Amino acid sequence: MSARLAAATEFFIQPLPVMAVIVLFVNDHFLKARFHNAVTGKLSDFAGLFFFPLFALSLIFLIGGLLRQKWQLGTVNLLLAILLTHFSFVLIKLWEPATSIYVIVHSALGVNSQVVRDPTDLWALLMAPLTYFYARRFIVP
Numbered sequence: 001m002s003a004r005l006a007a008a009t010e011f012f013i014q015p016l017p018v019m020a021v022i023v024l025f026v027n028d029h030f031l032k033a034r035f036h037n038a039v040t041g042k043l044s045d046f047a048g049l050f051f052f053p054l055f056a057l058s059l060i061f062l063i064g065g066l067l068r069q070k071w072q073l074g075t076v077n078l079l080l081a082i083l084l085t086h087f088s089f090v091l092i093k094l095w096e097p098a099t100s101i102y103v104i105v106h107s108a109l110g111v112n113s114q115v116v117r118d119p120t121d122l123w124a125l126l127m128a129p130l131t132y133f134y135a136r137r138f139i140v141p
Contacts, residue, residue, distance in 0.1 A: 023044075027043045027044045050130060050134075054134075073138060073139040
């Protein structure tokens with residue numbers, strides 16, 4: 001299982017995902033409170049939509065290992081992780097029930113979360129190709 005864990009986390013210790021997490025954290029906890037403008041509103045969306053599909057892909061891979069499945073970090077799973085993450089983002093940004101569920105789940109986890117439902121946040125979906133081409137270097141074809 002340690003080889004599987006190493007493979008699932010390999011792309012997280014690279015500069016781009018680490019920077020995305022740092023940007024997400026700094027923006028959400030400091031910059032938004034200080035500046036609260038269009039840039040801080042979009043910054044987390046772009047960083048999150050780069051990072052979270054990679055996180056989802058790792059979870060899929062690790063859960064598959066726990067279930068004794070021979071899932072691989074392949075193209076299909078990468079595309080599924082990107083599509084599910086981006087679809088969830090669209091629902092949260094555009095559909096009130098999804099927004100409410102998102103806030104309730106975060107609240108139950110002890111995370112203070114606010115969602116500004118702004119259709120212009122959908123520009124962050126442009127991160128999909130960057131995430132795809134970045135992660136392709138680490139997966140089995």
